[in-house]
Amino acid sequence: MNNSIKLISIDKKYNNEIIFKNFSIEFEENKIHIIFGPSGIGKTTLLNIIAQIEDFDKGKIINNHTVSYVFQEDRLLPWLNVYENIEFVLKSIINKKNREKIIKNNLKLVKLENHLYKFPNELSGGMQRRVALARAFSYPSSLLLMDEPFKGLDLKLKKEIISDFLNLYKSSNKTIILVTHDIKEAKLLNGIIYDISKLKKISTL
Known part of the structure; x- marks a missing residue:
């Protein structure tokens, strides 16, 4: 089709x-x-x-x-850590076990698996951009x-x-x-x- x-x-x-x-x-x-x-x-x-x-x-x-949309600005929520910034968009649609699997897998793909609990102001600009990408690909x-x-x-x-x-992208079906x-x-x-x-x-x- x-x-x-x-x-x-x-x-x-x-x-x-x-x-x-x-x-x-x-x-x-x-x-x-x-x-x-x-x-x-x-x-x-x-x-x-x-x-x-x-x-x-x-x-x-x-x-x-x-459809999901990544805007020019990273738009991370400053009061949430890296894990929570991604979890925020998944909470209402994916159960906790699967959320954790998706988030950790995508953060590993962008080399941020050791930064789950850091807040946006603790990250470099490049790291913030990676979090935004991981969040975008996590949403189904x-x-x-x-x-x-x-x-x-x-x-x-x-x-x-x-x-x-x-x-x-290679790990997704988007x-x-x-x-x-x-x-x-x-x-x-x-x-x-x-x-x-x-x-x-x-x-x-």
Whole structure:
């Protein structure tokens, strides 16, 4: 069964500015899809439309997946430790035994298995980013949307965290749609790269 995500002939305006006009794209399931393009071109808007947290003016979306979203900020809760930050999003849907197994496994994949009880202010920026990734992959969604998840990292740290991201992806059964303005970063992700500038031009021809 084809369970791809499809956007069909989408129109979207902000005030009088056209963001998308007759825009169509399809994302195959269980792949990493990277939306590449400069700031302000509509990458985050596209994610928001897929997540159904932003309306569009015309067109159709076919998406039968459960969705989770990683925003640009890590958004860790400062009063909860690493374990609790991940457990917080799982409490109402997964029993305690399975929660523990999922959390510890994903923290091991990002090399934080020895930091379960540290609080966000005790972690480096890179470690906080890893916790946010582990939390995102712990939630039982089939579609994970990620808005510039590696932004602001130096190249060395970015490569390390992308390696951890790929380990999490390989152990999951998720479809990933990720946006970035950095083509070098996009090429490190071993996914399908879409240049949104070119796609938008094609859609209006």
